[in-house]
Amino acid sequence: MTYSRVHPPLRWPAYRSTLRRAPSSPLVTLPPGLTEQTGPAGAALLGDHQVDPLDHDLTRQHPSEPLGERIIVHGQVRDAGGRPVPDSLVEIWQTNAAGRYPHHADQHPAPLDPNFTGVGRCLTDPAGNYRFVSVKPGAYPWRNHDNAWRPAHIHFSLFGRAFTQRLITQMYFPGDPLFDQDPIFNSVPAAARPALVSRFDLSQTVPEWALAYRFDIVLGDTPVEEEG
Amino acid sequence: MMLTPAQTIGPFFSHALPWPDGPHVVAADAPGAFWLRGRVLDGAGEPVPDALIESWQADPDGRLGGPFRGFGRCPTDPHGWWAIRTVKPGPVPGAGGRPQAPHLALSVFARGLLHRVVTRVYFADEPTANAADPVLSGLPEPARGTLVAGQTEDGYRFDIRLQGEHETVFFAV
Ligand SMILES: [Fe+2]
Secondary structure (H helix, E strand, C coil): CCHHHHCCCCCCCCCHHHCCCCCCCCCEECCCCHHHHCCCCCCHHHCCCCCCHHHHECCCCCCCCCCCCEEEEEEEEECCCCCECCCCEEEEEECCCCCCCCCCCCCCCCCCCCCCCCEEEEECCCCCEEEEEEECCCCEEECCCCCEEECCEEEEEECCCCHHHCEEEEEECCCCCCHHHCHHHHCCCHHHHHHHECEECHHHCECCCEEEEECCEECCCCCCCCCC | CCCCCCCCCCCCCCCCCCCCCCCECCCCCCCCCEEEEEEEECCCCCECCCEEEEEECCCCCCCCCCCCCCEEEEECCCCCEEEEEECCCCCCCCHHHCCCCCCEEEEEEECCCCCCEEEEEEECCCHHHHHHCCCHHHCCCCHHHHHEEEEECCEEECCEECCCCCCCCCEEC
């Protein structure tokens, strides 16, 4: 699938914030040079802010456990050619189970959870796999249109191996009744929307402890590395 | 394989993605270090206070990756300002191995941007290299000028106008 059939257009009037922020001029094609064909590998981009082994577990970052439905979110990161993307930083952030972010700009009247920040990081393993432990995020209201609610989602940030592969996206949960009225989800061409929806994964649930969802991610092509 | 579609970073990332030395591509005492600063403005000329800027570049010898971090990340402040501390990259070949002027690759993420927008930062004190650069020289004026950071007291300034008059040139990569 070509770029325009997968990614949302920058101007999408149903999502009002695009109206003053989407560029008016068409994007200029840039044949990638070495700057774009490379990118920060592994955790090197984090400098002194290294990944802690517990960063993948959002339920163990505070003295007590957060409230909510405990979930495992896992998947494989591959490139457009199907090759796994190993040793690559994955960052996530999400609301707590009540749909609230611990962010100064989120003031809607849902409770904060003192035991949940909702921020996680990990590196993909040699097969490109990642795994987080969290609680299921809640839906939350926003002011885009009358009685607007975002479907429950987890924000994902991925680097791949090259600047061209950088991706920020959102993972949704299967069967969410809020999909139809969400302009952010629906900005993606219909045929590509299923790629944003995780699937319930019974095989990775842990009896009497956690449900599991699988969300596989496909980044753009990995540039061919020139032999030095 | 079908690519995973992009979605907006949204307004609620500032407790999640930035970290203290994110804007410091190089150490404070690195030779030749300077501040690259600018504002992000929307189509009405208003500051964008909830954008995230990321940079990627070569080291002063033109090497990408390796021990040189090369990566910077800075959220905009309430007035739309961002800043990264870095050094000027060395020469890096472009498509087909053609020589290029020193430049940084920049990503801009924000609420209201359903996908990142990508641009390049060139330097005003490299007029000869800029004139020969295959990407810059392929752009008409005044668009070309939107990619050239002007000199300031402590480095360079690069404003990003997302939309409208003097709109920054953005690239499909
Ligand atoms: Fe969100």
